[in-house]
Amino acid sequence: MFDIFKKKHNKKDFYFVGNRPHLRTEEEKSLVNKQEADLAFKRYKREIIDDLLLGNGFYKYKTNAYVRLNNIGLLEYVDLQKERYGSKTFCVNFAAMPLYCVNKYIIVSLGGRLGTYISGKDVWWDYASENVAKASFENVSMAIEKYMFPWFEEVSTEEGYRAKLQQVHSKKLAAEWLDALENIQDKETLIEQNIVELRLPKKIRKYKEL
Helix, strand or coil: CHHHHCEEECCCCEEECCECCCCCCHHHHHCCCHHHHHHHHHHHHHHHHHHHHHCCCCEEECCCEEEEECCCCEEEEEEEEECCCCCCEEEEEEEEEECCCCCCCCCCCCEEEHHHHHHCCCCCEECCCHHHHHHHHHHHHHHHHHHHHHHHHHCCCHHHHHHHHCCCCCHHHHHHHHHHHHHCCCHHHHHHHHHHHCCCCHHHHCCCCC
């Protein structure tokens, strides 16, 4: 039944399932069982995404986000962003940022949206019903394993991180982060301070020595 949702993007040879325009018309929204949709989102987030990310060293952060600290002191961040006006769609954002810099909030300048990273287009997945939600979350899980995990693996080395910094739109921010990588000495103390400042899970501190 999901053939209507399936598209092949030859750019990276990935089949999107469950994706649709992120906004529904008011008439379309009136046909959605909101309770069923919300329960389906919670169920498959827990059964599919929680299982995948928590099993790979991430910890839950706030409502629909996950965080992990990598080997070089970068915070790896993933969140499921719901469309805010009731269309029952969501996208997936991912990012990395140095946790040894002074931060008052999560900075997502290094990273992007998963669907855009794969296809070059903004991709939102549907969860308006039980069946569609299951297909969407399974598809997201495959996309995370195939594309997001390798991206995080690349940025977990200083060489890979330096290369990724060239993609940051703000040259000022990229320069600041590069300078911090090369010159900040007491990274561990700053990491501890930011764990408190950002209210990150304390268990996130389980990372290899810098």
